[in-house]
Amino acid sequence: MIFLWAFIVGGLICVIGQLLMDVGKLTPAHTLAALVVSGAVLDGLGIYERLIDFAGAGATVPITSFGNHLVHGAMQEAEENGIIGILTGIFEVTSSGISAAIIFSFIAALIFKPKG
Amino acid sequence: MSQNNKTHYQQLSSQMEPKRPLLINCFNAFWIGGLICVVGQCLQWFFIHYFDFNEQTAGDPTVAVLIILAILLTGLGVYDKFAQFAGAGTAVPVTGFANAMSSAAIEHRTEGFVLGVGGNMFKLAGSVIVYGTVAAFVIALIRTLLAQGGIAP
Numbered sequence: 001m002i003f004l005w006a007f008i009v010g011g012l013i014c015v016i017g018q019l020l021m022d023v024g025k026l027t028p029a030h031t032l033a034a035l036v037v038s039g040a041v042l043d044g045l046g047i048y049e050r051l052i053d054f055a056g057a058g059a060t061v062p063i064t065s066f067g068n069h070l071v072h073g074a075m076q077e078a079e080e081n082g083i084i085g086i087l088t089g090i091f092e093v094t095s096s097g098i099s100a101a102i103i104f105s106f107i108a109a110l111i112f113k114p115k116g
Numbered sequence: 117m118s119q120n121n122k123t124h125y126q127q128l129s130s131q132m133e134p135k136r137p138l139l140i141n142c143f144n145a146f147w148i149g150g151l152i153c154v155v156g157q158c159l160q161w162f163f164i165h166y167f168d169f170n171e172q173t174a175g176d177p178t179v180a181v182l183i184i185l186a187i188l189l190t191g192l193g194v195y196d197k198f199a200q201f202a203g204a205g206t207a208v209p210v211t212g213f214a215n216a217m218s219s220a221a222i223e224h225r226t227e228g229f230v231l232g233v234g235g236n237m238f239k240l241a242g243s244v245i246v247y248g249t250v251a252a253f254v255i256a257l258i259r260t261l262l263a264q265g266g267i268a269p
Contacts, residue, residue, distance in 0.1 A: 006157040007150035010209070014149025015142045017204035022138050028207050029243045035208060036248040044255035057156035060175045061182065061209045062149070063244065070252030078260045086256045090249060096176040097183060098245070101214050102237065104187045109221035109233045112191035 002056045009051065009058035032063055039067030069093040141203050148198070148205030156182055156209075179210055186211035187218040195219075216240035 013035070020031045042048040048068040051059040059065060070090055077089025091098065156178050163174045189195040195215050199206040206212050220239045224232035238245065 003154055003157050006153045010153025010156075011146035011150030011205075014145040014205045014208045017149075017208040018142050018145035021204055022141055028204075029240060031204065032207065032212070033243045033247040036244050037251040040248060040251040040255050044259060057160050057178065058150075058153045060160075060178070061153045061156040061211075063208055063210060063213055065175075066210070066213070066244065067248045067251060070248050071255050074252055074256035075259060078256055079263075083257070083260060086253060086260060090252055090256070093176075097179045097210060097213075100180040100183045101187070101217050101241070104184050105214070105218040105221040105237055106233065108187050108191040108218045109225045109229070109237075112222050114223045114225065 005055045006058035006061075009055035010061055011058075013058075013062040013064060035062070035064050036067040039064030040071050041067075043068040043071040066094060066097070069097075144201060145203050145205035145208075148202040149208055152182075152206070152209045152211055182209070182211050183214040186214040190215045190218045191222060213241055213244060 017031050017035060020026050020034060021028065024031075026034065039048060042051070042064070048059065048064070052065070052068075059068075070093075073092030073094065074086045074090040077085030077092060079085070081088065159178045159181055160174045163169045163177050164171065167177075169177065186195060189198075195206065195211075196219065199212075199215065206215070217237055217240070220241070221233045221237045224236040224239075226232060227236075
């Protein structure tokens, strides 16, 4: 059942992105930035976590979860260490994604030549 | 007069602009984006059942695998073909973030590995990180201050 909800919720988040691009006439960069900020806001309100329980990867795979994870890491550390924890914890949860993207993008640049 | 020309030009350009097939775009974004999330769900299930991950921690390896796959497909030139067809369906999932970074890195390798690859890797993906981080900082700060003031849980 979670697979079906992952499909529907993940698909709907992509449709929101498509609408922002086509109807709102935003560039992809503006669209993604808007989605990340809304993910962070939704987590600040405590809504995103419920969406993840409900839709699994449908909520964790879209870029909105990046904003959610940033807030999450910051809040976790802030509860333990106070205000400074926001700075030390902000990349705590997203570290694996960002590191993987940097490292493997670099390896890809070593291996592949630009096309066209 | 120049004001007049400007509005005339805008009218002309909006007439000439190709109509974007909104419904088809949304439909493609929906099923391809949904499918990428289902792949993520399968990976998550795999990590929970065959390795020592739980629902909370399985997200990390899942996202890492999706990113590696997306970068590989970008290097092979496959991802961009998908992206033309799927629009936001491939841009919004985390795979689109990986695609933006790796395609910038590969494209600029001719300018050298430090200035080209190193300097341009975040050219497209940077805005996501900057706005995500600033927003997360503001939100976490508000929540922490509210919690310390004893207002919010």
